[in-house]
Amino acid sequence: MDRFLYLAMSGAKENLYAQAINNHNLANANTHGFRQALGDAYTVPVRGPVYDSRDYVQVRNEAIDFSFGAEQSTGRDLDIAIQGEGFIAVQAPDGGEAYTRSGNLHVDVLGVLRTERGLVVLGGGGPITVPPNENLLIGTDGTITIRPGGSGANTLTTIERIRLVNPDVKTLVRTENGLIRAGDGQAQPADANVRVVTGMLETSNVNTVAALTQMIELSRHFEMQIKMMESANNVEQTHNRLLGIG
Structure with a gap:
């Protein structure tokens, strides 16, 4: 028995x-x-x-x-959805690098660009900080452009580019806190072919x-x-x- x-x-x-x-x-x-x-x-x-x-x-x-979720229109300038494959590089709570497709971003009181979960969004030079501005735009390649406060309507300044990566999904793992990271723990290089669209969010799959x-x-x-x-x-x-x- x-x-x-x-x-x-x-x-x-x-x-x-x-x-x-x-x-x-x-x-x-x-x-x-x-x-x-x-x-x-x-x-x-x-x-x-x-x-x-x-x-x-x-x-x-x-x-x-890793199948794609549906796209949802929001009309918000800080909402982005990745077109096709790819991820947004963010800083995990332990200081390491993680990846997400959650594009509902916001700027905190210190000017740091973060995700909905509060994770710091990474650019080519590390965490992205957004100066005070009257208008902010995110290009299809992740480039962030602002119109500084008090400047003319045609005065635009590029401050940083969101690091968009496209690692092999077979090498990615989910950690205990739900973040997606590279299996070897190494930071993934930016991929110029990854594109985003603003005013949209990708839903869960x-x-x-x-x-x-x-x-x-x-x-x-x-x-x-x-x-x-x-x-x-x-x-x-x-x-x-x-x-x-x-």
Whole structure:
């Protein structure tokens, strides 16, 4: 009975893991630029001295779905959406470099350009600082142009260019705080081919209907595994009673 019990336990454990991933996706269905996570499970045989006695469920590292989300018009000058592949380089809370497609930017009280989550946006020379201005424009290549306060209507000044990168998505990983980073931890070079459009935001790529359906399916699978564990326990108790009769 131990084989029956441990197999059911293994399945129930990984069902809980898959449910946690799915719930995280659902919680971020309205997060701009969010990329849903994918759970990946496979069977692993238990190696014995003579033959493989049984198989258990094992999960691989969490994968990321890099398919594009829909574009949403906002008309706001500091909202940008990446056209096609690519990411915006930002500074993670630990000082390292991370990447996002969330383009709802703002300038804080110190003039630092940040994302909605408060992450500092990086340019070619590091964190981008925006001087006081009467107007700000972001070009398709990420170049930030302002009209300084008190200047004429035709007086424009280029202050920095948002660092847009396009690394191989196979080398990217999601960290515990939800940020996307390079697997080797190295900063990625700017890619001049990445383009953005202003006044737009990219939505999450989570399909809420599919995620809700998967949540129900995973719950049923978990209940089935629990019932199998209960059945294994009942059979074991029956065996013990039969052995006790003799």
